[in-house]
Amino acid sequence: MDFKSPELKTAFHDSIPVMTGYVFLGMAYGVYMNVNGFSWVYPVSMAMIIFGGSLEFVAVTMLMSRFAPLQTFLMAFMIQARHLFYGLAMLEKYKGLRRRPYLIFALSDETFAVGGSKTLPEHLDPSSYYFYLSAMDQFYWIFGAFCGGMFGSFIPFNTEGLDFVMTTMFVVIFLDAVLKEKTHLPSLIGLLASLGCLMVFGADNFIIPSMCVILVFLILLRSKISASGGFQ
Amino acid sequence: MSPQTLPQQVITILLCAIATMCTRFLPFLLFGGKKEVPPIILYLGKALPSAVFAMLVVYCLKSVSVTSFPFGIPELIGITVTVVMHLWKKNTLLSMFAGTLVYMLLVQLVF
Known part of the structure; x- marks a missing residue:
């Protein structure tokens, strides 16, 4: 790696806002796994092969529940479905770049937020820039997960209730979307579909019905929702 | 501790990874060759996220009982603090920190 390359400098500069978020959230995730009895190997490997923050939190709950491969896959797909649209938005930008499979693999929310809105100056090589950006973002996340998973057991205070960090994360993401x-x-x-299904099917079985009900209603109300001016 | 055996845990984690990779690679595989993206897909892409995140909030709270003590009061207060903090400061990590801290204090010292 050429440490003087202008692509590396630009990518590092652009990745700084992601750094705080990923390191701290990654730490929270590592500690969360730790207090649930998992060794640091879990958060680190999951950060490496899944690399999707919100799903990794949910995966802890999945690992703490009865083995349910179908529900696990469908739920993971629904949680990550938004990435389908990051990909669509990046089709042109990533066209013909070197190491494209890695760029696609590592296209997380934050890397998309930074990379998708970036207009790269002519003299910079996009292959290197996007590679450095993606790799640095993933490194921050793995580093945070490692620290949290490794040192979580040395936390000098009572961690009862720390699980609530996942709830607050989704409340914030949901609020931003609203x-x-x-x-x-x-x-x-x-909200209504999942609350309704929770009451009907109970805590262990409500996810798949909720996803079906959500899809059906979104499709039924499509013209109404689209007509109201759309989103964002 | 996890009720799953080690191979089951590995499968659970791999399924999460495979599902993620489907969502990241599919658009490039399906539409990389300049094919038109069906409007229904574009629509769902915009409409799904907030619905799914609502579902995930409910998922986090699925084991809370509102009919027995403490009736979900710590969760309600924790979420309220998170929301108010977020509307006020618009800082994700700060909102999460405040909500979690208040919740921890409540379950450890009050309820």
Whole structure:
């Protein structure tokens, strides 16, 4: 790696806002796994092969529940479905680049937020820039997960209730989505469908029915939702 | 501890990874050759995220009982603190920190 390359410098500079978020959230994730009895090997390997923050948190709950491969896959797909649209948005930018499989593999929310909005100056090589950006972002996340998983057991205070960090994370992500949307119908559908299914099917079995009900209502109400001015 | 055996844990983790890779690679595999993206897919892409995140909030709270003590009160207060903090400061990590801290204090000292 050429440490003086202008692509590396630009990528590092652009990745700084991601650094704090990923290191601290990664640490919270590592500690969360630690207090649930998992060795640091889990958060680190999951950070390396899944590399999707919100899903990794949910995966802890999945690992703590009865083995349910179908539900695990479907739920993981739904949680990550938004990445389908990052890919669509990056089709042109990533066209013909070197190490493209890695770039696609590592296209996380934050890397998309930074890379998708970046207009690269002519003299910089996009292959190197996007590679450095993706790799640094993933490194921050793995580093955070390692620290949390490794040193989580040395936390000198009572960690009861620390699990709630996952709830607060999704509350914040959901709130951001609600504030951005022009119609709140999709949020309402999500809330009512899952609450309804939770009551009908119970805590262990409500996810797959909820996903079906959400999809059906989103498709049924498509013209109404699209007509209200769309999103963002 | 996890009720799953080690091979089951490995499968669970791999399924999460495979599902993630499907969502990241599919658009490039399906539409890399300049094919039109069906409008229904574009629509779902915009409408799904907030609905799914609503579902995930419910998922986090699925084991909370509102009919027995403490009736979900710590969760309600923790979420309220998170929301108020986020509307006020718009800082994700700060909102998460405040909500989690208040919740921990509540379950350890009050309830």
